[in-house]
Amino acid sequence: MLEGRWKMVIIFHLFARGVLRFSELEKSIPGVSQKMLIQQLRELERDGVVSRTVYPQVPPRVEYGLTDWGEAMCPALDALLEWAAMRPGRAANDAKSG
Amino acid sequence: MLEGRWKMVIIFHLFARGVLRFSELEKSIPGVSQKMLIQQLRELERDGVVSRTVYPQVPPRVEYGLTDWGEAMCPALDALLEWAAMRPGRAANDAKSG
DNA sequence: CAGAATCCCATTGGATACTG
DNA sequence: CAGTATCCAATGGGATTCTG
Numbered sequence: 249m250l251e252g253r254w255k256m257v258i259i260f261h262l263f264a265r266g267v268l269r270f271s272e273l274e275k276s277i278p279g280v281s282q283k284m285l286i287q288q289l290r291e292l293e294r295d296g297v298v299s300r301t302v303y304p305q306v307p308p309r310v311e312y313g314l315t316d317w318g319e320a321m322c323p324a325l326d327a328l329l330e331w332a333a334m335r336p337g338r339a340a341n342d343a344k345s346g
Numbered sequence: 347m348l349e350g351r352w353k354m355v356i357i358f359h360l361f362a363r364g365v366l367r368f369s370e371l372e373k374s375i376p377g378v379s380q381k382m383l384i385q386q387l388r389e390l391e392r393d394g395v396v397s398r399t400v401y402p403q404v405p406p407r408v409e410y411g412l413t414d415w416g417e418a419m420c421p422a423l424d425a426l427l428e429w430a431a432m433r434p435g436r437a438a439n440d441a442k443s444g
Numbered sequence: 445c446a447g448a449a450t451c452c453c454a455t456t457g458g459a460t461a462c463t464g
Numbered sequence: 465c466a467g468t469a470t471c472c473a474a475t476g477g478g479a480t481t482c483t484g
Contacts, residue, residue, distance in 0.1 A: 251349060251351075252476085252477095253349075253476075253477070254477095269445085269446090270445075270446055270447080271445065271446075274446095281477075281478055281479075282446080282447070282448095283447095283448090283449095283477075283478070283479090284476090284477060284478075286446080286447060286448085287476095287477090296433065296434065296435070302446095306445085306484085307445045307446080308445050308446050308447085308484085309445075309446085310445085310446060310447090316434075317429075317432065317433060317434055320429055320432055321426075321429045323425055323429075324422065324425035324426040324428070324429045327421055327422035327425045327426075328419075328422040328425075328426070330422070331415075331418055331419045331421075331422045334415060334418055335394065335415060336394065336414075336415055337394070350456085350457095351456080351457070352457095367465085367466090368465070368466055368467080369465065369466075372466095377458095378458095379457075379458055379459070379460095380466080380467070380468090381457080381458075381459090381467095381468085381469095382456090382457060382458075384466080384467060384468085385456095385457090400466095404464090404465085405465045405466080406464085406465050406466050406467085407465075407466085408465085408466060408467090445484100446483100446484095447482100447483085447484095448481100448482080448483080449480100449481085449482080449483100450479105450480085450481080450482100451478105451479090451480085451481100452477105452478085452479085452480105453476105453477090453478085453479105454475105454476085454477080454478100455474105455475085455476075455477090456473105456474085456475070456476080457472105457473090457474080457475085458471105458472085458473080458474095459470105459471090459472085459473105460469100460470085460471085460472105461468100461469085461470085461471105462467105462468080462469075462470100463466100463467085463468075463469100464465100464466095464467090464468105
């Protein structure tokens with residue numbers, strides 16, 4: 249359910265910065281295409297991780313944020329990041345090649 | 347780095363059951379092909395999550411287990427599982443259709 | 445601005461056969 | 465038993481174009 253090239257990145261941004269507009273996410277995530285962004289957002293919405301709010305105005309304004317359940321994921325995400333940071337052999341070990 | 351259809355499943359089994367042989371993993375994970383199993387195991391090994399031990403004998407015996415760092419992932423994995431279990435609207439909410 | 449539709453390629457993943 | 469090699473289908477993902 250969290251599979252997909254950009255899902256974790258999206259969640260991370262929504263986690264760190266709160267509610268974001270489509271274009272804000274687009275700017276915040278270099279390399280993502282509109283298609284991918286909307287697609288992964290839809291899937292996350294469908295799975296109840298993110299919520300989507302449309303403001304009926306022009307120009308269109310759509311905001312994405314984490315649902316309660318999505319926010320509840322943060323400790324897990326945090327644990328995962330801490331684990332990743334613990335990865336051995338990253339700097340002190342690599343004196344050979346410069 | 348954890349992307350891939352079977353990686354989480356593999357890690358979960360190694361986490362729950364300790365060191366496992368190739369064939370044991372194969373039996374434990376219905377639907378996985380040898381190709382996928384070996385491929386994902388190699389990637390996990392390359393990333394330092396699992397360790398691979400070869401016993402030079404016939405018939406060949408190869409055992410896979412989590413590295414120290416891989417084991418350190420368990421709290422994070424656990425947090426993720428707890429989060430998944432918290433998912434709302436799974437049973438009590440769905441009285442309409444059955 | 446936000447999103448849909450289309451086309452296209454690269455990667456992933458699966459079935460099968462073969463080897464030491 | 466453990467792994468490799470090959471072929472094939474499905475999906476993932478990207479560039480572009482179009483719309484309200």
